[in-house]
Amino acid sequence: xxLSQNISPALxxxxxxxVYAEDLDVARxxxxxxxxxxxxxxTEGRHVFFRCGKTMVLVFNPNETVKxxxxxxxxxxxxxxxxxIHVCFxxxxxxxxxxxxxxxxxxxxxxxxxxxxxGARSVYFRDPAGNSLEFAExxxxxxxxxxxx
Amino acid sequence: xxLSQNISPALxxxxxxxVYAEDLDVARxxxxxxxxxxxxxxTEGRHVFFRCGKTMVLVFNPNETVKxxxxxxxxxxxxxxxxxIHVCFxxxxxxxxxxxxxxxxxxxxxxxxxxxxxGARSVYFRDPAGNSLEFAExxxxxxxxxxxx
Numbered sequence: 001x002x003l004s005q006n007i008s009p010a011l012x013x014x015x016x017x018x019v020y021a022e023d024l025d026v027a028r029x030x031x032x033x034x035x036x037x038x039x040x041x042x043t044e045g046r047h048v049f050f051r052c053g054k055t056m057v058l059v060f061n062p063n064e065t066v067k068x069x070x071x072x073x074x075x076x077x078x079x080x081x082x083x084x085i086h087v088c089f090x091x092x093x094x095x096x097x098x099x100x101x102x103x104x105x106x107x108x109x110x111x112x113x114x115x116x117x118x119g120a121r122s123v124y125f126r127d128p129a130g131n132s133l134e135f136a137e138x139x140x141x142x143x144x145x146x147x148x149x
Numbered sequence: 150x151x152l153s154q155n156i157s158p159a160l161x162x163x164x165x166x167x168v169y170a171e172d173l174d175v176a177r178x179x180x181x182x183x184x185x186x187x188x189x190x191x192t193e194g195r196h197v198f199f200r201c202g203k204t205m206v207l208v209f210n211p212n213e214t215v216k217x218x219x220x221x222x223x224x225x226x227x228x229x230x231x232x233x234i235h236v237c238f239x240x241x242x243x244x245x246x247x248x249x250x251x252x253x254x255x256x257x258x259x260x261x262x263x264x265x266x267x268g269a270r271s272v273y274f275r276d277p278a279g280n281s282l283e284f285a286e287x288x289x290x291x292x293x294x295x296x297x298x
Contacts, residue, residue: 008185009240009247013202015285015292016237017166020230036157040290053162054292055204058235066232075261077273079281081169081232083215086207088165091158098158112224124226132228136164141189143164143203 014055017087020062020080021129024048027059030128034106052089084126088134093145096121099135116140163204166236169211169229170278173197176208179277183255201238233275237283242294245270248284265289 021027028048031037037050037057046064050057062080069076091099100110100123111132112124120140125133138145170176177197180186186199186206195213199206211229218225240248249259249272260281261273269289274282287294 008183008251009244011184011186011201011244011284012239012241012287013204014163014166014206014236015239015287015290016235016283017163018235034157035160037160051290052160054287055162056237056290057163060235062232065235074263074265076263077260077275077281079233079235081230081234083211083230083232084228085230085234086165086167086209086214086228087163088205090161090164092161095158095160102157111226114223114225116223126226132226134165135160138161138164138203141164141200141205 016056016058018058018060018079019085019087019127019129019131020060020065020082021127021131022061022063023128024059024061026128031057031059034103034108057087084130084132086132086134088122088136090138090143091135093137096123096135096137099123118142165205165207167207167209167228168234168236168276168278168280169209169214169231170276170280171210171212172277173208173210175277180206180208183252183257206236233279233281235281235283237271237285239287239292240284242286245272245284245286248272267291 031050032039037052040049040051042048047060066078066080068078103125108125110123110125114122120137122134122136127133180199181188186201189198189200191197196209215227215229217227252274257274259272259274263271269286271283271285276282
């Protein structure tokens with residue numbers, strides 16, 4: 001491995017993750033309605049942003065975000081992808097069972113359940129755009145289950 | 150909005166975010182070497198995972214992750230996308246300047262710098278696969294800058 005120039009500064013962790021969905025109204029019903037995330041802001045046809053713990057879930061319409069920003073807009077670089085993206089959320093202690101039941105009551109198919117070698121558990125499902133979502137116990141990665149992200 | 154069945158359980162926030170890159174060796178040099186993230190685990194040709202604060206950055210080769218899992222493997226649902234994905238990391242107080250300098254010393258082009266209406270600052274750049282990365286001050290979303298994700 002090539003040595004980096006100097007030691008890298010610190011990072012606190014992920015602040016925002018993006019998922020892409022053409023139908024933002026359906027996404028809003030899912031992330032806001034079923035997953036119960038607080039909607040923070042939206043631009044019709046372009047994006048809807050949700051709060052999740054100390055992090056943000058940004059749902060973007062890729063047909064808009066791939067475009068270069070307008071001259072008078074904030075210079076946000078283009079982005080956008082096709083195909084299912086994976087995102088995992090941290091479930092508090094005891095929440096895996098509650099979430100599994102909640103998803104099923106809302107007719108969301110549980111695609112997979114895994115108990116990992118270290119005993120941590122995950123449940124997988126899809127958002128309406130087909131992105132692969134997961135709730136996992138943070139001890140999966142040796143994180144303290146009582147600390148919020 | 151259609152009312153969800155019951156109140157949703159709690160979530161602590163994002164635990165894992167995925168980025169897709171066909172060349173995992175180059176990704177390792179970037180995320181591990183330049184961004185200084187601790188490598189946690191890897192499967193050659195398929196993925197390399199990094200720790201970032203109390204979260205995880207999962208770099209996947211989409212050519213492998215789109216495949217259905219083998220019969221004797223853990224039943225991890227397929228995923229994978231084409232095109233640049235956006236991810237934002239939380240920068241501690243004062244780190245935006247340090248990161249900007251560090252990226253430039255490592256010949257990473259700064260694509261954009263933004264000061265948001267509430268005074269929070271962001272710097273944007275690309276990973277080798279073209280994913281759109283950002284370091285931002287967490288007050289962008291009214292999060293306490295001294296709390297780690």
